[in-house]
Structures are given as C-alpha cells and as structure tokens.
C-alpha cells in the first residue's frame with residue numbers, strides 16, 4: 369500500500385500534513401501583550417493582542433483543550449490540529465483570514481491571526497435590514513472568490529454564515545471568511561459524513577447524514593445570498609425540527625413582501641443553489657459564471 373503522501377502525489381492532491389502537529393511552546397506572553405476581549409464562543413475566546421517586537425495588532429483565538437477523552441469540555445486535539453492545518457492550507461487569500469502563528473499552553477492552543485476590525489457582515493446587514501442588489505452581489509462575489517480558494521485546495525468550510533464573514537476595516541467592503549473550526553479537507557472519493565453546522569444554513573445532505581462535499585458550502589452561500597437580499601432566512605422554522613423539514617423539502621419562497629423588487633437573475637442564482645441533489649447544485653465556478661454575478665452591469669438588476 370503506497371503511503372498517503374505518494375498517493376496524493378499521483379492524484380495531484382496536496383500531500384497530507386504529518387499525523388500530529390507541534391505548536392510553539394515558547395511563552396505566549398513573551399511575544400504578545402493581550403488586550404481587549406473581542407468575542408467568545410463555546411470553547412474559544414478571541415482577544416486583540418499586540419506584538420511586543422513590532423507593536424503590530426493581531427487577533428488571538430484561545431481554544432480550550434479537551435483534557436480527557438471522556439470529557440465533554442474543551443476541543444479534542446485532533447480537531448484543533450485539523451483547524452490549524454486547514455488555516456495553513458488556505459492562508460494568503462484576500463478573502464480568507466490569515467494564520468500567523470500557533471502557541472500552546474497547558475490549557476489552551478492559541479491561534480495568532482490577522483486582525484479584522486470592520487465587524488461582522490451580519491451586523492452590517494442588520495443595520496440596513498437588507499442590502500440593495502449591487503451591494504449584495506459585490507459581497508457575494510468576494511465570498512465566491514474565497515470559497516473558490518478553499519475548494520481549489522480541497523477544503524470545505526462547513527459553517528458559512530454572515531456571522532463568520534467579517535469586514536476587514538470599518539467603512540470598507542473587503543470581506544474575510546473566518547472561523548474554520550468545522551472546516552476540513554475533503555478529497556474526491558473519500559466520503560465524509562457529519563452532523564455539523566448552524567441549522568438554518570445546513571444543506572439537506574447534512575440533515576440526512578449523507579456525504580458532505582464542496583456543494584455543502586454552496587447551499588449555505590444560497591442562504592447567505594437570500595438573507596443579504598431580503599433580511600429574512602429562507603428555511604428558518606419555529607424550531608430545529610421544522611427548520612430541518614423545510615431544508616429537506618426545499619421549502620422556500622420569494623415572498624413579494626421581501627423580493628418584490630429583486631431581479632429574476634438574482635432569484636435564479638439562489639435557485640441554482642437550493643438544489644437538493646448536491647451533484648446537481650451549482651459549483652463555485654458555475655456561480656462565478658452566472659449572469660447575475662458576471663452580468664453586463666454585474667451586481668445590478670439585469671431584468
């Protein structure tokens with residue numbers, strides 16, 4: 369049996385990184401001063417930090433390590449290593465957050481990341497209720513470029529939603545995809561199944577515990593597009609079960625109340641993503657070539 373690396377070489381796939389990663393064990397406090405808390409999740413806290421050497425500002429995501437295999441607290445090391453591997457594989461794209469360094473302490477793994485200060489796209493949309501088509505299309509094009517970079521590197525994000533899309537700077541429109549905590553490498557021919565993601569954004573294959581793929585991200589992009597244009601969520605029900613039922617039955621509508629002035633092209637773009645069969649769903653390249661995205665007055669209503 370050839371090694372995974374040799375097999376990867378013949379298929380032109382990126383060679384898998386070694387079984388386990390080692391992280392910088394130099395004291396974090398020797399390199400960075402910790403500033404304000406920016407936000408927190410179930411097992412992670414994000415702080416603004418300052419390089420003691422250069423004075424440059426970064427974000428530092430402190431991920432609580434799971435101490436025992438039987439514990440429900442903290443993140444298993446394999447999941448942390450997977451997130452670091454993915455971030456290293458996709459860094460360097462203008463629409464994807466860049467990892468700078470990784471440290472490890474007794475309780476945490478600390479990801480040092482480029483700092484973005486423009487806030488979440490979610491808040492930007494909420495402040496306006498919804499966006500006009502040209503602004504929504506401009507954001508969607510950036511997200512598509514970021515997703516194309518991921519998918520070209522066999523990475524699937526698996527948690528695309530407005531909260532995980534942040535504006536690089538206040539008053540600017542450049543977006544960065546963050547939070548790769550659920551992301552993973554998925555190679556052709558290696559089925560991956562998992563029940564993960566945020567309910568209102570997950571694709572039918574997630575609900576049905578069927579193989580995940582880059583198409584799973586494309587469904588979520590359809591939900592993001594629908595929300596940017598209308599301010600409402602297409603499949604959200606009164607509870608989780610109703611939401612899942614709406615998703616598996618592809619039960620959505622373009623209500624005139626919210627889509628009365630939306631172009632047919634925009635609705636067609638969304639419709640190509642809300643396709644139950646993941647193999648028939650539009651790919652990131654199909655979307656980048658869609659007339660709504662590429663149109664003569666790209667981003668403006670074209671009908």
Ligand SMILES: COc1cc(-c2ccc3ncc(-c4cccc([C@@H](O)NCCN(C)C)c4)n3n2)ccc1O
Nearest residue numbers: 406407408414427481482483484531532546547548
């Ligand atoms: C790489 O993974 C992540 C990166 C970041 C990240 C990276 C750069 C950066 N600059 C500023 C911030 C920031 C600013 C305010 C709040 C938060 C965060 O706690 N909430 C972001 C969205 N949330 C739903 C993940 C993060 N971040 N957050 C946040 C969560 C992650 O899981």
